[in-house]
Every structure is written in C-alpha cells, then in structure tokens.
Amino acid sequence: MSASSQNYHQTYQSWQEDPLAFWAHAAQGVDWMSPFERVFDPSAGVYGRWFPGGVCNTAYNCLDRHVERGRKGQAALIYDSPITGSKKVYSFEDLRDEVSAFGAVLKNLGVGKGDRVVVYMPMIPEAAIAMLACARIGAIHSVVFGGFAASELATRIDDARPKAIISASCGIEPNRVIAYKPLLDEAIDLSTHKPELTVIKQREQKPCDLIDGRDHDYDALLADANARGIDSDPEPMDATDPLYILYTSGTTGIPKGVVRDHGGHMVALNWTMSAIYDMQPGDVFWAASDVGWVVGHSYIVYAPLLAGCTTILYEGKPVGTPDPGAFWRVIEEHKVSSLFTAPTAFRAIKKEDPDGAFIEKYDLHTLKTLFLAGERADPDTIEWAQEKLRVPVIDHWWQTETGWAIAGNPVGLGKLPVRLGSPTVAMPGYDVQVIDDAGHPVPADTLGNIVVKLPLPPGCLPTLWNNDERFKASYLEEFPGYYKTADAGMIDGDGYLFIMARTDDIINVAGHRLSTGGMEEVLSGHPAVAEAAVIGVSDALKGQLPAGFVVTKDGVDLPMEQLEKEMVALVREKIGPVAAFKTVMVVDRLPKTRSGKILRGTMRQIADGEPYKMPATIDDPAILDEISGALKTKGYAA
C-alpha cells in the first residue's frame, strides 16, 4: 500500500501489527542487487540488524537508477552560494558522472571498500560528491563539521582511522575566510593516526599549499579522470555494511561515532520523503543545514536524491547574505516545495525582519510546508512563521543517532492538528514511551525519560563505531529493552509528545549539539584553573548558550578580565567557533552537594531567572548568592 493511501493512524497501526511486513513493503522503494534474506534478524548485532543478506548500493539508488529511468536531465543538486555569488546546477546525469569519476579517483589512490574517509568541507558541491563517491565505492565517510577546531578533528581522525581526508582550502563565513588547510594540517599533526593522503579542493578565495606526496588537488585529479574517461561502478554492499560514521557529542569530551548502514538507511529515508515530507519525485526539497550535521546527511544529500527530488546545497546564512530575504530568494528562484531548517534560523530572520517585509518581496507560491527540527521549536517562532508564510509549520523531533524523525506530523499521510510545543506523534517504527527512573511507565502528561522500545527501526544506528560496549552503556543499559533518548518529556492523552529537557550534559546552541562536559574539560586544562562548570543558559536567538564558571588555583594572581579572555579563546581554539562560548565567570567557589556534586541544574535555574528550591543536600547555600552575583555581572539572573 502506498504511503499516501493510508492516514497516519492506519499506517502506525499497520506497522504495529506487522512491523516486518511494513518494512518489507517500504524496502520495495529502493533497488537491490540481491534481495535480502530476512527483513530483520534479531540475533545479529547488538539489538538486531535490518535486511541481512541484501546487497545494494546507496549511490546507485541516489543517482544511477534515476538516470536510467528518465530523470537524467532533471536537476539533482543545486548549489546556491550567496556568500561567493555563485550557483551551479547538476542534473542527475552530471552528478552521477562526477560521483562516478571521483569514486574512480579515490580507488586509484588506493581507497577501497571499508576504508574510512574523513570529509572536512564547507558547503560546496564537492562535499556531497565526496560523500556519494565514498558510498559508490564502499568507503565509509565521516563528515566533520567545518566549525570544529583542529583538536576536535584530530579526535575524530583517531577514532575513525581514515585512509584519506577530503577537504577544501577554505570555508567562507560572512565576516571572514577560514583557512581550512592549516586546521587540517594541525589536526593531522595532533592525531596519532596519520591518513595516507588528502584530496583538497582549491577555492579561489584562499588557495593553499599542498604537501608533496600527501596532498592531492581535487580538480587536477578529476580532470585527469575525465580526460582518461575513467569511472567507477557501484560496489555491491551488504545492507548491513556501514555507509558512514557521524560523530556526535557525548557526555564526555570524546564524541560518539554513530554508524549508519546502507540498506536500512535507504529504506527508511526513502519512506520518509513521501510519508513525512509529502515529496514526490521531481519536487525541490531544501534542508538549510550543513552536511556536517545529520540533517545534512539525511536531507541535503541522501533522502532527496533517493526519492528522485532536487536538493539544494546552500552556502549562506538566513540573514546577512545579503539580508533577511535570503531564504525567500532561494525558494522563489529554485521553486522550493519544502523547506527544512532549525528554529534558530527563523529567530534570526524574525529579529531582523519582524514584520516579514522581505517575505512580501518574493513569490513563495511553490512552498507547501516548513519543517523545523534540531532544537525545541518555541511557539512564538512557529506562530510567526505560520502567520508570515501562510503554510503549515511542522516541528519534528529526532537525533543524530536515529537519522530520521522519531516523532513528527507526517504531512504525506494527512497532516494532524498542530499543537504548539509538541513535535506531534511517534512515527511508524518507533514505539515511544515515557518511563520513570525505575523503568516503570508513567501516566499521560507526566514527565519522565523518553525511551524507544527495541528494536530501533531501519536507518537508526546499529552501534557506535568500533564500540559496541559504549553503545550499550550509553543507550541500552539504563532501561533494558529500550533505547534511551536522553531527552525528558511527556506524552499526552492523544499521543502527542512534548520534549522538555536533556537528561545529560548536552546543550543545544543554534541547533548545534554540544557537550558542556567537553567544555569543562577544556577549561580545566587551563593552568590557572582548579575546577570548572559549564551550563546552558536560555538565549532568545540561539536557544541556549554556554556559560562557564571557573575557580582558580591558589596563588593565581591574574586579572580576572585577562583570565576570562584566555578561557574564551581556549574553548574556541580547542572546540571551535561553533561552541559560541563567550561567557565565563571567575568565582571563588562552586555550589555543591555534601557529596561534592556540582549543582549545575540550580545554577542554570538562577541564570534563567527561574524559581528554584534550595537543594536539600547543598553544602553551603551562601555560594548560590555568589553565583547569582557573578551572573548579574554578565546580564543574567535578572
């Protein structure tokens, strides 16, 4: 049965009644080189594996099959870069040919099936081409977001142990050109594992020097491959083979390598395009995110192409490139049907254009729906977008780990009524429950731990890269039989889900998932610091911002302002500008329980001006006044 011939409730019920039949049916939406032997094998992997025995290739499904079936001239990828003033359209045939040639280049360099390839790139077409070329030849890509610093890149290099790194000479931010190559060189210096080679896309805004014998020029290699007419065939991949590793912040500074497989990922993403996003082949889908995040993997690169849609790769910002009409210009020019972005982008637009005057300048008749994800969608932003765009505004909730929506409002199955503050209902594949700390289900409308009953559906992570034990410890052990989302929230009587808070140290800054523990580790590494705490405080624009507190070692006699400057610079240097770490306070003491646990939750409540209860186990209540005083100097704790 097609996705659109059933409504949400019927579809969810059909999945509940027979999940294997449901996913077997969805699997018909992609091409298999050999059919799978079973839909799901519960005895394989950590909690089971999807489509074992199936042989397929993701790049073939994204490109070749559309070329073969009448879409070769259709735009597959539109690169639109207001930041450089350039645009380029790749048809499915163009993209297939360039991916195939670049796959051959990688193979000639010795990169093969199962090798890891780190991709550290700005938002240029070569980033998507590199990902798809890896998928084509069976190499496992690991994209690292460009806003991370060299040491974060080094950590990922050491975990993924890539044979090659594909990068560019520079990235371009509105106020500066960022030389990527020195960051890459530094990361390779810092890492224990040394990749054999790099391939560098030279950009005219800031070309870089190449190291003889290690660094290769992207354009020269591609030109040579094209001159010699070499290309690569799609490698037959087991459905359970890894397609990519994407690192995400964990509760310590060491990121977790989320693994995605070929078969289940394709089946799930392809299903979402029609059922959740109501996209048909030929429609234009725009995820205004970055290929460094999971939204970029799933909805800039893989899902739109799998579904035969046109995708947009946008190198720009919602405001300032050149103005708050940037998104509307792209929608009009490329006839975008659906826009998917983070609420923070809309808050930025709303701040600069509160009356929506720029919206009125463009013809947005093609836009059917706005999808929001990546952070909590605040009701003000949703209402503003609804009023100004006059299209449904759909919040949905998912994670890097899941790769696609856990909860949403599946427009392709018939839109459900929107409830502000709720990403709506569980998607087929996810049995979402709320349980207390002892693992017991809680009644409707009661706050608890949001968990998903195992097995997770196709497309979700089967494990962490080379680390089944960390996968189990992080996600499966606390609530046996369930996947722990580490989000807290509730489900109302109608099944609507409300996501309220994280249960760990992860904060969400402008849709970027960051670990406060990681920032604390960096601050603690400063020679003057005895101990540090970082909390996420509410921010009207970015949702949350990190704020640090440090206690200096005895005898440190540096001016407070100098210390604070050094701390801010240190986090930027070690984690990257993406951390947006700009506030730190030197305090005499940190508030703790008698057993020594820092009371970060209470500090956050003070910073956000929320009422708080004096923790019964607090060691010295007077310290909270000191924290409040420090926060006031930074404009918090009103």
Ligand SMILES: CCC(=O)SCCNC(=O)CCNC(=O)[C@H](O)C(C)(C)COP(=O)(O)OP(=O)(O)OC[C@H]1O[C@@H](n2cnc3c(N)ncnc32)[C@H](O)[C@@H]1OP(=O)(O)O
């Ligand atoms: C559902 C599953 C998921 O959650 S996946 C994650 C979904 N999240 C997203 O898609 C992210 C959404 N956010 C954004 O796209 C941006 O934050 C938007 C809204 C466009 C605003 O961008 P911007 O003004 O640069 O602010 P920011 O907070 O992102 O940046 C902070 C500093 O980092 C820098 N930065 C950003 N990107 C890069 C990059 N690729 N390379 C190098 N640097 C980068 C920014 O320039 C900024 O630096 P500075 O502190 O101003 O000097």
